Amino acid sequence: MSRGCEWRWGPSDSATLRRSTCRSRALRHHGGRRTLRVTHGQSSIWHLGIWHLASRAFPHPFFPARKSLSNAVMSLARATTAEIWSPRPPATVRRPSSRRIARAPVPRAAAEERAASVVPTLEDATRDAVPLAEAIGPSGPPGAAVFALLVNGGTRVHYVGVAKDASRALAAAASATVAADAMGDVAVAWANLPKSSRKPALQAAWRSWLGGVGYAPEGNAMAARAAAEPPTSPSPSSPSPSSPSRSSPSRSSPSSPDEAAVEIAYAAVSKEAVASLCDDGFVVLDDVLPADVLAACLDAANALKRSRKTVNVGQEGRDDSIAVLAGDALPAEGTALAGLSPCARTLLAVPAALRRRHVEMAADEDGSLGDEDGRYVGTGRRWRGANQGANPPGESSGRAEETMRRLATATAPDKLMLANYPGDGARYVAHLDNDPGDPRHSEGEPGLRASDRAVTAILYLNPDWEESHGGCLRVHLEGTGAKTTVDVAPSAGRMVLFDCRRIVHEVLPSHASRWAMTAWIND
Numbered sequence: 408m409s410r411g412c413e414w415r416w417g418p419s420d421s422a423t424l425r426r427s428t429c430r431s432r433a434l435r436h437h438g439g440r441r442t443l444r445v446t447h448g449q450s451s452i453w454h455l456g457i458w459h460l461a462s463r464a465f466p467h468p469f470f471p472a473r474k475s476l477s478n479a480v481m482s483l484a485r486a487t488t489a490e491i492w493s494p495r496p497p498a499t500v501r502r503p504s505s506r507r508i509a510r511a512p513v514p515r516a517a518a519e520e521r522a523a524s525v526v527p528t529l530e531d532a533t534r535d536a537v538p539l540a541e542a543i544g545p546s547g548p549p550g551a552a553v554f555a556l557l558v559n560g561g562t563r564v565h566y567v568g569v570a571k572d573a574s575r576a577l578a579a580a581a582s583a584t585v586a587a588d589a590m591g592d593v594a595v596a597w598a599n600l601p602k603s604s605r606k607p608a609l610q611a612a613w614r615s616w617l618g619g620v621g622y623a624p625e626g627n628a629m630a631a632r633a634a635a636e637p638p639t640s641p642s643p644s645s646p647s648p649s650s651p652s653r654s655s656p657s658r659s660s661p662s663s664p665d666e667a668a669v670e671i672a673y674a675a676v677s678k679e680a681v682a683s684l685c686d687d688g689f690v691v692l693d694d695v696l697p698a699d700v701l702a703a704c705l706d707a708a709n710a711l712k713r714s715r716k717t718v719n720v721g722q723e724g725r726d727d728s729i730a731v732l733a734g735d736a737l738p739a740e741g742t743a744l745a746g747l748s749p750c751a752r753t754l755l756a757v758p759a760a761l762r763r764r765h766v767e768m769a770a771d772e773d774g775s776l777g778d779e780d781g782r783y784v785g786t787g788r789r790w791r792g793a794n795q796g797a798n799p800p801g802e803s804s805g806r807a808e809e810t811m812r813r814l815a816t817a818t819a820p821d822k823l824m825l826a827n828y829p830g831d832g833a834r835y836v837a838h839l840d841n842d843p844g845d846p847r848h849s850e851g852e853p854g855l856r857a858s859d860r861a862v863t864a865i866l867y868l869n870p871d872w873e874e875s876h877g878g879c880l881r882v883h884l885e886g887t888g889a890k891t892t893v894d895v896a897p898s899a900g901r902m903v904l905f906d907c908r909r910i911v912h913e914v915l916p917s918h919a920s921r922w923a924m925t926a927w928i929n930d
């Protein structure tokens with residue numbers, strides 16, 4: 408069954424995004440990578456690089472582990488009569504909220520001289536240092552700035568950085584170089600640079616501060632080491648970004664299943680997807696995992712249900728039955744429920760992927776989003792095109808920055824939820840997963856409270872979902888007084904991420920058995 412009509416945009420059904428839109432989008436944004444995109448019959452666009460990774464983590468008949476990517480392409484082509492598209496020149500997508508920085512060259516000596524004359528010394532700035540929490544809030548540096556993270560009660564310089572969006576960059580630098588439990592002791596000194604500052608001027612200011620420290624700040628040394636190593640992320644069960652396990656193997660050869668899961672999540676959560684999550688509050692990604700991995704998960708979920716391990720929690724307004732999975736005790740290979748684990752691990756890896764994207768995007772000088780990934784389906788950006796002006800721009804960019812800030816400390820939860828709507832019209836009424844106005848959301852253990860949730864990540868397991876099955880996730884778009892909604896079909900391999908303080912959503916009555924696995928990512 409073609410998934411061509413899954414996207415319905417309300418309030419009327421007038422605009423339907425067909426699969427062909429996604430295809431042309433995938434083509435358009437397919438950059439000069441050494442991967443090919445393949446249409447898999449009518450139903451799917453696969454990103455073969457990810458298939459390849461997935462095959463290492465989750466063995467697959469097409470791709471025995473260690474098979475080369477080109478072999479993988481060919482075996483997929485043989486096996487499915489796939490249509491293979493050739494690479495096109497890369498397309499660069501600009502984030503609408505990003506500030507463009509002019510790039511005309513400035514003579515270095517002149518820039519350095521000017522920077523030296525306008526930037527106060529580190530010593531002077533240190534006298535006005537403020538706690539990190541304050542510096543990344545509204546009273547922090549508003550634009551281009553040179554900054555220093557100070558530890559030991561402000562006596563030792565831990566990191567010196569410079570950025571055009573300093574508030575975001577310093578949050579990223581802190582989360583990448585300071586242990587989570589020491590974060591509260593960090594102070595920030597900064598000096599704003601003229602708005603029009605260009606790269607040489609920024610670098611000159613940075614060099615002048617760094618030179619004034621008199622020793623190599625530990626955070627800069629860490630950042631340099633990380634930059635010299637292939638990008639990686641800690642395992643989902645130890646999510647501290649400054650964990651020593653950062654020095655792990657190369658991107659193309661994940662050595663443990665969890666590293667592979669982080670790579671899969673990282674590839675799915677492209678920069679474009681993160682920008683959309685921040686701007687619009689939600690994002691939809693397709694084909695995050697291969698079909699047979701999802702099918703194995705669905706089989707295991709049904710087995711769990713047959714053994715009566717899913718329960719209805721009796722909460723008014725929700726009709727699903729759920730099982731809770733412990734992240735550190737997922738079913739082992741060879742056991743009856745092992746099929747649940749690859750999906751669970753991928754969801755648990757999303758926070759690490761988000762943190763990595765956060766660091767990258769904070770470091771982006773010009774807001775470039777690079778190549779888009781074919782699995783990004785889109786969100787309200789399309790809606791914005793059709794409904795210009797309904798969302799006040801200032802409000803929406805404030806919310807975007809808030810979401811982006813939270814990604815710096817995205818943390819995997821201890822538990823995941825597997826939910827089944829049995830198909831008798833079962834639904835979940837409109838709600839917020841983290842409602843700041845609901846006192847019950849502050850109940851419970853830290854880390855397990857609804858008030859700790861930042862982003863909801865849901866992976867759907869349902870193959871061949873049809874419109875007549877209902878059961879869409881209805882997303883109420885912000886700034887529209889809930890008048891405009893987007894309905895997202897819960898199709899297998901689709902992942903939805905949303906800011907759970909921002910996005911009101913519901914599950915429409917479901918007329919077929921509907922499975923979803925959910926991770927609430929904390930901040």
Ligand SMILES: O=C(O)CCC(=O)C(=O)O
Binds near residue numbers: 835840
């Ligand atoms: O399964 C879904 O699409 C959403 C379920 C939901 O909103 C929840 O469990 O809080």
Ligand SMILES: [Fe+2]
Binds near residue numbers: 838839840912
């Ligand atoms: Fe929810």
